[in-house]
Amino acid sequence: MSELNIKRPKGTQDITPIEVNKWQTIEGVCKSTAEDYGFSEIRTPTFEDTKLFVRSVGDATDVVQKEMYTVTSKGDSEFTLKPEGTAGVIRAVIENGMLNEAFPQKLFYITQCFRHEKPQAGRLREFHQFGCEMIGTKSPIADADLIMLAADVLERIGINNTRLNINSIGCPTCRAEYTKALREYFSQHTDTLCDTCISRLEKNPMRILDCKSPVCSEIAKDAPVILDYLCDECKEHFDMLKCILDAMEIEYSVNPRIVRGLDYYTKTVFEFICDSIGAQATVCGGGRYDGLIRELGGADTPALGFAMGIERLLLAAKRSRAEFIDRLSCDIYLASIGKDALLVTAQLARGFRDMGFIAEYDIVGRSLNAQMKYANKIKAKFSAVIGDDDIKKGVIKVKNMETGEIDNLKLNENFYDRFSDVLNSYLFGDEFALD
């Protein structure tokens, strides 16, 4: 035995077939709900020019300062594995001329993301996001529609224990006054703030508000709140959003402490929290980013979006005892006695598969006994044992593995249709079977 004992990297996960099933259920709900709201899928590269994230996420954020996986490739270009989905989508929208298409553009994605964070339950170094981006509308109705989409995704997955927090973090106009007030406040605490926050004091004091250090978060608790500094336009936008959410009967709390960890946000920000999944309780985060498209070189275009961590959705779904579809099991196992019969089972399996059934036969060289044990292990719904005699007679005995009932099916052009009848009547009752 080799001494090599290679383990998966810290903060990553293997998703084994039983879990993949749950992932597929969740991804399926995310995709179909987004499509119901008129969103189309977009796929962007796993890595991007590092400058894209520095420019969009912001050079004073934890993500850019501490968490990026950056590589220098041949020719000295610097690339970073995407820490989030928005920046790449906006780059792609600009690069592919999509800003010239009809607005709003509504795009969704399911993607891997990478952040070098301290791993814990619900916080990984490689994780997955389902995200939605809406481009080309500044109306607060769009904010409410997007929040409704997120709420529907959670509900359709079966997650019933989340709460929605909303806030407005204003626009560059109101932010200037607020930043001044924050700088004044935090300047009184320079002896206790962490080194990163000291450097943020000049660059972007709002970032101190989401520092993970317990000392900085304690100081941040008494800092001025942005809602007291909103300009008339931002205030009106936020008031409208609250009115629409009320009208749509979507419950929320205004939490003036939410600032989000990325620099591109303007006006509305929101988070869905699931308290039962531990310290990393934010299952969904998002908001408006009206300045980002221009910042990245596109025409001045308002936009907004959110992303949900799929690992956290899974934790929340399990806590809510949400149901997941069962792993698909084998419809028919074709056992064989002898070489000629084995070839017939291979042909039959192909025919079954062409018709959309899950069919298996002996590709290991097992005894008949061992073949049947295997059929039981994989929970085959039906089995057939095929020998020379059956081939000569042209009749296959199909056995229901649960009841032991046997149907004789003639090997003719109706063979697969007849099996379909037998399977349907087993799955859905007699009324589904053709006679």
Ligand code: HAM
């Ligand atoms: P974010 O809040 O950084 O926002 O991440 C969105 C979600 O991704 C979080 O609420 C969480 O569920 C999940 N997440 C983040 N980091 C981790 C991690 N290390 N391990 C597991 N899950 C994690 C964004 O990324 C924005 N791009 C969202 C957005 C889209 N805003 C506008 N459009």
